[in-house]
Amino acid sequence: MKDDLKVTMQLMKQELKLSWGSFIGLFLYYSLFTVLFTTGFHAQETRFVGLDLFFLMLFIFGPAWFKPKGLQLQKINGKIFASPSTIMGLHLPIKKQVIVLKSIVQYVIHSFPFQLYMLIMLYLISPDVRNTMELDTYISFAIIWLSFGIYIGFSVLTIDVGSSSNNNNLTIVLSSLLFVAILLLILSFPYFFTYGVVEWTIIIAKKWPYISTLLSISAATVGFFYWKKKLMKQLKQIDYL
C-alpha cells in the first residue's frame, strides 16, 4: 500500500501541475455557492428546494466540473467513456490498484478541501446557520455531508475508470426517466416528508449528533472500500477497445 501510494503521488505530480486553474475554478465555484446557501438556509423554511438539489450536486459532482481540458472524460471508442489518464495508466507498467487509487486521490483532492472550506465558511459568515445549529451539531452536520461525498460521491469514479454507454433508444429513454424521477424526488421531498433533504440532516444532527457522526464515518469507510473494490472489478472487466 505504501509503495502504491508512492507511485500514485509520483504519477499525480504531472497532473497536479495542470490543475491550478481547476483549483481556482473550484474555489470560486464553492465560494459562490457558500454565498447562495447563506440565504438558502433561510429560504429552506419557506420551501426553497433548490438548496437540496445544489447541496447534493456539490457533494457528488463538484470535482468533475473543473477538470483541466485534456483530463476530462472522453469517448474511447463507440461505447466506452473513460478518463484519459486511466487509459494512459493502462498503457504503462502501472498496477490497476494504483490506477484506482490515483482516481480516488484525485477526486478527494478536488472535492474534500473545497467542501470543507464551504462548510466552514458557511458557519462563519451566516448568522442563520449559527442560529440554527450549535457548533457541535454543525460538526455532526458537516461530517454527515462530507461522508456522503465519499459513500455516494465516489460513485462518479465509475465513469472515470470507464463505463460502457449502451446507445440503444430504450437505454436512453430509461436513463432519462430515471434522471427525471430522481430530480422530482429531490424537489418533492419536502412535500412528502415535511422537510427537505438538507433540513432533515440538520434535524438528525441535532437529535442524534454522536450516532449520526459515527454512522456517517462508518458508511464513508465502508463506501471507500466498496468503491475501491468495485472500481478494480470494473477495470478488470471492461474492454478498452
Next chain:
Amino acid sequence: MDALLSIRDLEKRIDEFHLGPLDLTIEPGTITALIGNNGSGKSTLLKMIMNLVQPGMGNIKVNNILVHSDNENWKPYVAYQPQTIIGWDPFTGEMLKDLIAPLYPNWDESLFLRMVELFEIPLNKKFSKLSQGVQQKLNLTLTLPRNAPLLILDEPTSFMDIPSKKLLIDLLVDWMEPGDRSIIIASHQIDDIKKLSDYLFVLHNGEVLGHFEKEALMENYARYWLSDSVSEESIPGVVSREEHVLISNNPKETESYFEQMNTKWTNRSSLEMEDIITLLLTKNKGQ
C-alpha cells in the same frame, strides 16, 4: 531461451467480429510484423496482449507470466505504442518524459536525448499542439528508450515523413542489437515490413492466415511466364493465373507438374513482398 510472448488458443468475439483461434510465440531476437486488412483484428490482438481487452478463450503469457491474471509483474517487460494515443494531450514532452521514465528501470536517457535531437522534437510544446507526425515521433521517443524486452508498435510510422521513417528503421535495428529483445509491429507500410521483419503473422477478418518466416515466404513464391497457354485444370501450387503468367506458392510442385506435362516456361522471377501480401489477403477475400 524462453519465449517472450506465448499465445495459446486465443479467441475473442466483439459483436459480429470473431478473432482467432490464434496461437503465436515470440522468441527473443526476432521482429514480427503483424499484417492484415483493415479490421482484421491486429489492434485488438495487441490490446489483448496489453490486458486492455479480455479474451473470450485462451491465454497469453509474457515472460511466462499469465497476462490476464492478478499478477501484473509482466507489465515492465512490455513497452506498448498504441495507434491512438489517449491522455497525452495536456502534457508537454518534458512532462511526459518525467512521468514515463521512472516507471522503467532500464530507461535509456542517452537514447531518448539522441532521438529528440534526430527527430527535432520540441519538448516544451503541449502534445495536442504537435502535428500528427511529430506526435508519432515523440511517442516513439518515449517508447524505445524504455528498453523493455518486448516492444509492441501499432502503426508507428503512418504519419511520419520519409527521412524519419528511415531514421526509425535504423534506430530499431540498433535497438535489437543486444539479441534478447523482440518487436511486434502492426503496419501497413511495406518498407517497415520488408526492412525490419523476420516473421510475418497474417490475419484476415480475424482469422489467422499464417505465421511465416519472411525469407522462406519470399522463396515460396514464384512467377512463371509460359510459352504456351495451359489447360484450365488446376496446377499444383498455382494461386494466380493470367493468360501466360502464373504465380505459384509451391514452385517445387509446380515445376514438377510442368515437367510431367512437358510445359515450358520462358522466364521465372521471385515476387515482391507487396505482391505476396496482396495475394495472401485477397485470396481469402471471399472466405
